[in-house]
Amino acid sequence: MTRKNRVLLAVTGGIAAFKAAALTSKLVQANFDVKVMMTNSAQEFVTPLTFQALSRDHVYTNTFIEPDPTHIAHIDIADWADLVLVAPASANTIGKLAHGIADDMVTTTMLATTAEVMIAPAMNVHMYSHPAVTRNMEQLKKDGFIFVEPNEGYLACGYTGKGRMAEPEDLLAMVEHYFIKRDYPNWHGKKLIVTAGPTQEVIDPVRFLSNRSSGKMGFAIAQEAAARGAHVTLISGPVELDTPHGVNRIDVTSAEDMYKAVMHHADNQDVIIKAAAVSDYKPKTSEEEKMKKSDKDIPLEMVRTKDILKDLGQQKKKQILVGFAAESSNIEEYAKRKLETKNADIIAANSIVEEGHGFRGDTNALTLFTRKGDQIDVPLTSKKQAAKVLLDEVEKLFGDAT
Template sequence: MTSKHVAFYITGGIAAYKAAYCVREFVKHGYEVRCAMTKSAAEFVSPLTFETLCKNKVVSDLFDQNNDSQVAHIDLADWTDLAVVVPATADIIGKMANGIADDAVSTSLLATDAPVFVVPAMNEKMLTNPAVKRNLKRLKADGIEIIEPDYGFLAEGYSGKGRMKEPKEIFSYIDEKCRAEQLIDLSGEKIIVTAGGTVEPIDPVRFLTNRSSGKMGYALAENAAAFGADVTLVHGPVRLADIPGVEMVETVTADEMASEVLKRYEEADVVIMAAAVADYRPEKFYDEKVKKSDGDWNLRLVRNVDILKLLGERKTKQKLVGFAAETENLLENAQKKLTEKNVDLLVANDVSRKDVGFGSDENEVFLLFRNGAKKKISKTSKEKIAQDVLSELSSL
């Protein structure tokens, strides 16, 4: 991993001392590190500490030029393969979210086009302030990864959310992402991913849908793009931010999703059907709201198009990945779906569990292959599952 250049941006919070341990972890594991600090950060930890650890001079003054032929903050941004803001105070989060550049740290970050990880650390009341929440949401929408703080003992003497992740956890998370990027190369691949549930209208106010959040499909699309693929994400109605660098196609019904996927299918190399597509829709759509009346209402349903089966029947050069959400006989039903739908890889999970699956950030799945092989991915983040699925897919 010695080819990775990591720029650490240390800002002025009590957790600044932990940043030194973060730098030490990355240096110890072969990364080349350079640091920049705000003046407030230097009130907590001396720049000499970081210069000693990373063997490079710390950038702290926007107007301090060590080399007449280089602009220090731009040179740092150009050198960077990935940037880590740790600890990230409310101040730097606000500056990044709003494009403010008024010191060495904020200016260098504004000029950085490499991946950026932000590690917030602050009092719980600051973290939950609407302005800070809004700024964090904007950073996520801009493609910046937030490593969420923990609940724990705070500097103020009481417990709450806002405690910075431990240095070893931060290193492990970022290092794992870097290694995944090195191992998985999807450059030049055209990949379609579907995500979220579809919505089948009954009348202007009622509809049929399911509990899919779209998080799994979004994780797949985001990671596929990070690994170099040309990604189109066809999604149902979800409450998730658009992914930078990914073509976003919003649909509502199963028919709309089928249409958008099929018009791109011929040119696709890979299709990953992670969406929870409604199997049925109402036979009739009522133009006006159906008024409540005495007695029951018998709603007749008809079958929707089976998008995955249709893709399997029309498959030529494409690799096809399906998902099976089951509540019983998981492996038996998943194996049947693998065969009947003519898919190359099937991801099966038990949606009857309360701790994983729909709406959760975590899942536990089985990967089933055409040759009969099976692989279990124990409970972990959907981000990690996405990387494992893409890794297996790249080796097919």
């Protein structure tokens, strides 16, 4: 297990300190490890106990209070942090940081840390535009500090203008984006198509042919790719799943619908992952009115649908192409054959008859067959974890795509 990313939140004096409490909660819920330090002025607005309850950790308020004699607190938390976020950042604290003044817990720690520092100013509109404050912010930008611009709107002082601290949701997004770029630099900006779910082939207005695919594997891949910084287009058949955060979703119904959607977006993609269980056959004709029950058997003539993976393999240029093979027997044989006949780079194969594998459930076990001849076994695990392993293997091909 890798450790959580660590965020040190510095809260300075301002009415926006109440937003910092909400931000702390959101950071913890997003699985960050959070520590909070406060200036004396910040404690006039919100108590340290509030942040202690939300962060589930000690709150640092005084440079001279050393609860652990084996550590110097401001040095210890300065070294601990992966990212320091000053929110709200008052004009006073910005001025101190610009001039290297260290006269409280926050400013002393800021001089000691080597982590990136993100600053979210919050102040009166005239203070924000004052030449001295402008100079200080420009100096900090030159020093490498990252600024999150304040919003325009109604301020606590009664003025309307720029100076309202960015909303907690926006600050959380900035923090997440920072770690995505740091942890997954190769994925940032990559364009990715993921297909998911079943298709439905209409027989008449109330009947259709489909399969047991839930879409969970494809959605897990889309979610993980977006979390790594990719621009993800998720093309999904009919499923009852929420759209992952940051993913552009296109809903389709039939195999023909999915074919058209994939081909429309395929040319400018870096990676295409075909996780959908597309119907191989469809009724040759579909009835416009409901078919009535009779005493006779009714023949249903079927025709082949378009092979999306095969057509992608034939026309691909620079894309990395990943297909899935859900099989009931001879899994390795069929997967390797599919790898060749579809011109894929990876085939993710799984059993549809073993318990806990494949359709409907939240777990899966995969065997990844690569064009280079590698075979990677992914033992039974969550579909989320299986998606991580699959994307790790895709990343290894980034420099090889032709």
